[in-house]
Amino acid sequence: MAFHVPKAPGFSQMLKDGARHFQGLDEAVYRNIKACGELAKTTKTAFGPHGMNKMVINHIEKLFVTNDAATILKELEVEHPAAKMIVIACQMCEQEVGDGTNFVLIFAGALMTLAEELLRMGLSVPEVIEGYEQACEKAIELLPNFVCSSVEDLRDVGSVAQALKTPIASKQYGNEDFLAKLLAEACVSILPPTKIQFSVDNIRVSKLPGSGVNSSCKVSGMVFMRECESDIKTIRDPKVAVYSCPFDMLNTETKGTVLIKNAKELKSFSTGEEDLIEAQIKAIVDTGVNVIVSGGKVSDLALHFANKFKLMVVRLNSKWDLRRLCKTINATALPRLTAPTPEEMGHCSIVRQDEIGDRSVVIFEHTSQEGSKVCTLVLRASTSNILDDLERAVDDGVNNYKVLTRDNKMVPGAGATEIELANQIAKFGESCPGLEQYAIKKFAQALEVVPRALAENAGLKPTEIVSKLYASHQEEGGSKMGVDIETGDVIDVVDAAILDPYLVKHWALRLATNAAVTVLRVDQIIMAKAAGGPKPPKKSGDWDKDPDE
Structure with missing residues (x-):
């Protein structure tokens, strides 16, 4: 051709x-x-x-x-x-x-x-x-x-707030003094004591509708918008075990069939199951753990024994939240429901369930400044659009602080x-x-x-x-x-x-x-000529249907 x-x-x-x-x-x-x-x-x-x-x-x-x-x-x-x-x-x-x-x-x-x-x-x-x-x-x-000028001391809240005021004012004019001070406190609180090393991921944001911008606050730790699974709602100086698996009985690797002939055998079988999960939870309690964080579902039977042993149980659906919590409390996420070693446990000052507005939240908080690696800003505002804009202002402020840790000069x-x-x-x-x-x-x-x-x-x-x-x-x-x-x-x-x-x-x-x-x-x-076949006709409704349908 x-x-x-x-x-x-x-x-x-x-x-x-x-x-x-x-x-x-x-x-x-x-x-x-x-x-x-x-x-x-x-x-x-x-x-x-x-x-x-x-x-x-x-x-x-x-x-x-x-x-x-x-x-x-x-x-x-x-x-x-x-x-x-x-x-x-x-x-x-x-x-x-x-x-x-x-x-x-x-x-x-x-x-x-x-x-x-x-x-x-x-x-x-x-x-x-x-x-x-x-x-x-x-x-x-x-x-x-x-x-x-330059920000001489990046650990001084006053001078950092002064430097962050201008970038925040471009997004939230009128609230820049309050937000700059709040952000400066948050950024300074998570700096390691020995060196200037800052990651923007360590400042978390929780948006809760209601109240006003001036009701926003800082929490040294993490805030999760959910309720506790257990009856226990507050524990001070807790030892926390974090599991990436469901809080339930360990499943066997192979399938098994049990032939039950009468009611007594059925009763003893279910009693054996209860004894097994009770033994697992007791082994965890014996290590000193009093807060359990689970990355999966929490079964009713496991929750019953958790309440019996006065354990606080928190469920987190997100694996990212689980990772950040481990970083916050220095814990190791365990893949199986086994008793943790002292090195695998997490520690913080208090774990509590609180209510902000009409939302229940679980807070893992460090009251001492040295213990906190992650800081959460709880933002309040009347509408979701204002909350989103507040979050963008916070993002700009945090990034500007990161820039100052690289070069503290100002023009x-x-x-x-x-x-x-x-x-x-x-x-x-x-x-x-x-x-x-x-x-x-x-x-x-x-x-x-x-x-x-x-x-x-x-x-x-x-x-x-x-x-x-x-x-x-x-x-x-x-x-x-x-x-x-x-x-x-x-x-x-x-x-x-x-x-x-x-x-x-x-x-x-x-x-x-x-x-x-x-x-x-x-x-x-x-x-070049656009690829593909004929384009669908631009009309309302389902273009697959015939006009008479």
Whole structure:
């Protein structure tokens, strides 16, 4: 069979029918820029403490009401390939430092929009890219000069709370003082006494509807939203045995058949079964154990003898909860219902069943600070949406604390760092001889997007605020001047304690620039013919049924 020879020249003639091909500035580059600009515009209004919430309904019709860009992007399921690159950059920032997602998105969007202006002026794509990369390197080089303070003691609750206040305020404005102090206490309480080693998984969250945000509290240990199986509800200084198997009789490895001829044999058989399970539970009690945690079902017979021997029985369905509990109380999860050795037992200060709101909870608590490896924050709020947003604020705060354990330096917030960077990068652009100086100046202009977004979302005049900031940054010692979103004035953000972690700014600048440059490098979009058979017709109801059914 001969090869198919296309009738007319052109790249699209080489592809199957149904394939699409776009090339050049108008078809490829400007399309990509527009898509990224639209995505950035979506989350720009959610930036800062006065950011508006977005109502997102995902593919399984779950409702999210939040201004957290990471959640919005995750649930939106962006399909456009260029916009997806920006989303990936945001996800990388979330993984690296746990914050700065919205900054990456709006800054990359601003870079792309300003790149379009440069391309329409007549600059080539390589010149724009070179200018952006030079400006980014200069920004990374200048950033350490703006460090204004650092968290000297990561075990001091007061200084840690001050550092966490700014990232929490962007999610929960008005509650940032209370939440920052609560989070600081939780993070500091689980630090090992000898070294600074922090894992975000050691801060757990339990969400209980009811009351208000200020009723949230910290528990040194773990909180499970369930009831005790046994009659005993509270035990102090317990010895805990953790089993990953059901709390029931041990089953034999082979099947057996018992032939029972009369009622006496039946009675003695059931008595033998009872004696066997009683002996098993007595062997556990003799080791000093008074709390049993089971990863499977709890049988009625076993529970009867547990109550007889005054054992407290807690059932956990999740194997992850079982593992975390073992970590909290220093226990070993046993696969069979056997008596534990002293090394396999867990210890804590108190195990109790409590009631918070109308929910029964079981709490494994350490009253001494040294014993706790896991800390749980019990969050309270009036609706599930507020609880979810509280959890995201806690997540941001915990990740920011982790960043501080890696690098404790802080830079001015409220747009002060961005305006000072813009000022110095614009001067650097003036000194560059080539055409890339236009791209460097546009990079500086793109940095204005942060104070502009803060001012716009607070109902202020963005251009007026930016001009005030530029004027104040020309004065001596003006590099710490940022925008006060309440009054619209320019304030010293270091005195106002509005500070951002240095590492978050560093990675956000780098990742946003890389994403923008990657999208600008694309000069052709080639889409192969979609695979698969005919698509189902778009109509309501069951499309398998005939219209007359």
